[in-house]
Amino acid sequence: MSNTGHKWIYRRIIPRLKNPIRYKVRVYYGAKSIDVGMFRTLEDALKRRNQYIKDNNISEFALKKYNRRNENKD
Helix, strand or coil: CCCCCCEEEECCCCECCCCCCCEEEEECCCEEEEEEEECCHHHHHHHHHHHHHHHHCCCCCHHHHHCCCCCCEE
């Protein structure tokens, strides 16, 4: 379950960094999870998630079909 309120975006705390909060984007598609990356701001993470879905031509139907996780909806 996402802890940010946005689907597939997770808040991580890395204590060794000066600004320790990072947002990890992971897209669940098909039978695998694709790690998109970690970003400093939530806005960057949202942009990158949407850009990844658009660049890889993943349709909303396919995301709903293969993603049965109980996540928060945008």
